[in-house]
Amino acid sequence: MEPADHDTPQDGATSSSSQRTTDEDSLLLIKAVEEGNVDRIQQLLDRGADVNVCEDIGGWTPLHNAVEHGRVDIVDLLLRHGADPHRRKKNGATPFIIAGLPGDVRLLQRFLSEGADVNECDNNGFTAFMEAAENGRVEALRFLFDKGANVNLRRETTEDKKRMKKGGATALMSAAEKGHTEALSVLLNDMGAEVDARDNMGRNALIRTLLKSDSKNVEEIIRLLLHHRADANARGEGGKTPLMAAVERKHKGLVEMLLSQEGINIDDRDNEGRTALRFAVELKEKEIVQLLCAKGASTTCGDLLGIARRNYDISIMAILRHYEANDQSVPPAGDWLPHSSRWGKALKSLHRVHRPMIGKLKIFLENEFKIASTSEGGIYLGFYDNREAAVKVFREDSTRARNEIACLQGYRGDSHFVTFYGRETNDTCLYVCMSLCEWTLEEFLGGHRVEPVEKGEDKFSRNVLLSVFEAVQRLHLQGFAHQDLQPSNILIDDKKAIRLADFDQSVRYMGDPRAVKKDLEALGRLVLYVVMKGGIPFETLVAQNNEKTAEMSPDEETKDLICCLFSPGENVMNCLKNLLGHPFFWSWENRYRALRDVGNESDIKTQRNESEILKRLNSRTPEPSRSFYQWTSKIDQNVMKHMNEKTTFSYENTVGDLLRFIRNMGEHITDNNSKKVKKRIGDPSCYFQETFPDLVIFVYKKLRDTKYRKHFPQTP
Template sequence: MEPADHDTPQDGATSSSSQRTTDEDSLLLIKAVEEGNVDRIQQLLDRGADVNVCEDIGGWTPLHNAVKLGRVDIVDLLLRHGADPHRRKKNGATPFIIAGIHGDVRLLQRFLSKGADVNEYDNNGFTAFMEAAEYGRVEALRFLFDKGANVNLRRETTEDKRRMKKGGATALMSAAENGHTEALRVLLSDMGAEVDARDNMGRNALIRTLQEEECEDIEEIIRLLLHHRADANARGEGGKTPLMAAVERKHKGLVEMLLSQEGINIDDRDNEGRTALRFAVELKQKGIVQLLCVKGATICEDLIHIARRNYDTSIMEILRHYEANDQSVPPAGDWLPHSSRWGQALKSLHRVHRPMIGKLKIFLDIDFKIASTSEGGIYLGFYDNREAAVKVFPEDSTRARNEIACLQGCHGDSHFVTFYGSEISKGCLYVCMSLCEWTLEEFLVEHRVETVEIGEDEFSRTVLMSVFEAVQRLHLQGFAHLDLQPLNILIDDKKAIRLADFDQSVQCMGDPRAVKKDLEALGRLVLYVVMKGEIPFETLMTQNNEKTAEMSPDEETKDLICCLFSPGENVMNCLKNLLGHPFFWSWENRYRALRDVGNESDIKTRNNESEILKRLNSRTPEPSRSFYQWTSKIDKYVMKKMNDFYKTKKNPYQNTVGDLLKFIRNMGEHINENKNKDMKERIGDPSRYFQETFPDLAIYVYKKLKDTEYRKHFPLTQSSLSVPQAAGPVDLQS
């Protein structure tokens, strides 16, 4: 007899029907839980309904719904039938987290006993503790805190939301902005919640609450936060402070409460340059205007204009009354400018009443003009209460767009003037940046008659190092400057070199021609700095490259200029490579590099077949070289004593570059020994002695070995971003 076929059509139909019944029962189970029908729930579970079924839209399971209703009996029933206590909805919420919303301690205890993590969170970063704070469930907060909930945990959210600065809020913030006074009091007093924790936008509970329109019992909430020392000068959206937010709420009581706080900054400005008083004037809040004026808020002329436009004569009278008696602007003698050079003009500008242009205070008057430009001028100003140099353009200026693009691209780099921001008003665009004391040209003219220390030119090396690094960074950002000259290289009050004036800049990515123009200008700038401005830069710009290079006072300078004029194929990396040029080595570093090369075994053993000696001794040095017949240029006593070491071998030093490097190495190894004190007295500082005796040796060795493995002996140049104190006259206050 053949076995029965289990895939008969009849059996298949029965199985399919059974499955449909089970699926229908599972969906009915969700509905039964929502209705709280225990008998129906039991019946459906007995018939095989899926206890972990979830609806499509939010991913709610029967267990989630039972917790939402606060039905402990249904929760227990579902758990006995295998409901998963860790199942997450589509937003990542577990039944335990939802239990925090409901606040029933019995439910929270159930899920903790089933292995829930007291600090587990959903996709938006909410924990059960945070949900309890959000809904003001005080008993749940106490229970969860006792079970180890992290009171100061900040909401972890998705990467996309973090990029938009969403998330980061704490339970305290939730309780405060939802008006749950008792929950807030418990969090602060009993649980030590951090009152000034900040969300990902930098807001604390105080500013979040004041910017929450629907917050109930707000006066008590704010009183509690301030009592626990919340920062009353915190910032919210748009840079608004709690005081501004209180004014916007038109809530005089809150304004009074905030003004009573020690350290309140009554004249703080938001991102658009508005103060709390300005908000009050614009909103026609006479009582608040009066209160702010009594407390010493600064009254600017434009506030009276605003009141006049609003036909608000009562506020105009208040402002005029307190303007006449205004003590908020100190006498010039009480306010000290940061800048030394521009100090007197800044003190005058500080006293003058001017209408604010956003965050900018400026007066386009000759007394405050720094320099002329092709499209406007550069003026002193105050941007966000900082001393600033303000470049004025027509509003539609292409040059202004270039300037801003470069400044923003290089923002935060210490080689450039610092970009503060820009404002637009009445057809003018104001580009605001850090204020410097001198242009490089002004500095060199001011000090040209003073004596520069004879010897190592640390000043030129440091200035040009900073300029090279600045231009290199600019090129890496995809821009060419195209106006490199001493007028556009500034020295600030900390004696740091800053590159400025980018209004002629262009994007140069993939186009080396613009970069080559910068390199040629740098070549002339090198000579200008080394010569301390004795040759006007305008003169250098009219000369051809060959003549400019020939005017160099030394071989290092000449080679550096030639490299800039003829950068080869790798134009974009030219400056990066030149930052390791011997021009930028100190005398000590040059001496150390020569010693290290001379320590190569092939040089010490005079292995003339070695690669290094073939390169160094490829020809007899020309008579014009300082190291031609070098043995005759060393102090005779020292030369004789050094040769005495080889007397028995009858192998004295020869007039080759290799032997000179060996000599420098041996001298360095033995010069400080007691038996050689007499040599030390004659030589003095070896780095100075060899630099002055053989000034072109370092550049010769560099050019011979720079493309070989022996470049490992060359120093890694470290830039110093400020003008050295010991290099020439650098007293900017003289």
């Protein structure tokens, strides 16, 4: 006979198969309990299904499900097979707490006998007593109260939710909100529930019911709460009182009931300054308006007549006039003055006109207040949170609007971008609100507002383009490409600061350099446009090729900057970062300082022609087209003579010697015996820039990739 152990591997496989069967049966057990199939439950338990198995999402066990469905028989069966009566779901609810939902006293009694605490609660602070109240289970409420349930226990929730003022509600509040009149009556009359207990937001059952409940018997609930002296002046969301909430429900009976309460504050205002009467006027509730006015409501709480007039409600206007409401439809301008000078007149008009608020936004889509047209809806003046604003209007589902907001949100507080205030939606429109600027770059240049060039130095162009370059660079670092860089999308505020705007065509470039290259090409044309002070229309520059655009440059720095933008090489993403250190952005003083510092290199001072720096600078004789060709003949001869007298050598027509000359002049020009020289040439930074306008860019290109770039001004 063969040894019996040769079947061992097959026995292992059978064991594994048996385990899978048990796991499957455990999951089937949950389903069988949900279906209430007692025979199937028994069968699965007999086959070894895990009686305490729980599903993944909420952590429900078969026992939890049986309790929720009120199946006492299945609960008994599961407990006999070892179900844990204290097992908690993921939200912390035990079978005993869940038993409050169906309110079957037999279930509640069974779990108490298994050791449940009558006041045990889940993670949100719900007890079985609270669940019974929320579901109107009066018999369960009486049973639990007799067993020691705390009728005034407030829901203890998580610390995070407490910080948001969540939680704190009582069983009384739940019964009231759900419209369970009998349960509410039992809680108040038989159990001494506190009628004015407050949740963590300070709301009592009265205001919670009026603001939240959609129960048909809300009038009976409110009467019961008021009969037990609930505070009729409690506050809810937005500072609303029960009276305001009753008006909003358009329920005259509730309004009458509240007005009959002793100490009712009829003229209380919510957080936006509205009273119950104003709510009634806005809602065109004539009978409630009449009732409130007759009870002494103040008619000075805002422009009530103006609201009624705009609603074309003549009958309410008549009531208000009878009770001496003032007509404030054309308010005086008062002392309010606009911040913007360009848009001041229109802003004053908008400030005076009445418009319904859209969240924090006041806007009027009329041509008088229009700033510019767009492809989707236009840009209008507005007030956002009482600040003067430019408001871009989109369709609510606009992809461009999402692009705009995504970009703007990332640059709040960045001085190179328009400031994003916020957004509002109303009637299929999306309003993107941002800081108001005075001009576009196109308007500014067209209006001859450009500051004069100082001694030939174009500081305006340098400052404008430096701001634009920094803004676009930051945009690229955040993974966006602008895609619509043009003069009309570059704004200038009242302090003449440059602000990049209009991001509705922006895209995430996702590592593809083509979108960034498009921005760089547009910047190349913007450089020439700004340097030429708008003398060449931007559309003309866009229509011509890159080579022709670069050739139109008025100086070497501009030309080289444009060429670098048109041909950024492989390192596209760092192009703008590198170009922020380009000589175009150096002041003339910094250009002069850089030339002096390079000329102070020991290899230049000692004329060590085999050194790296002189090999680069003196690689060949400068072309005749260069301004520094035969440079010694272009220096003022009196100056040249003076400088030669201070040396034991003769200057040669090399770039290295020109830099040495500039360095030496800088060292001696403040000497007493050099006063005539200084008087003759004036400011040396201007003199050398004007005499040798292409020298700086030549030196920069020769040395920018070497250790000698340390002499160049630091990138901003």
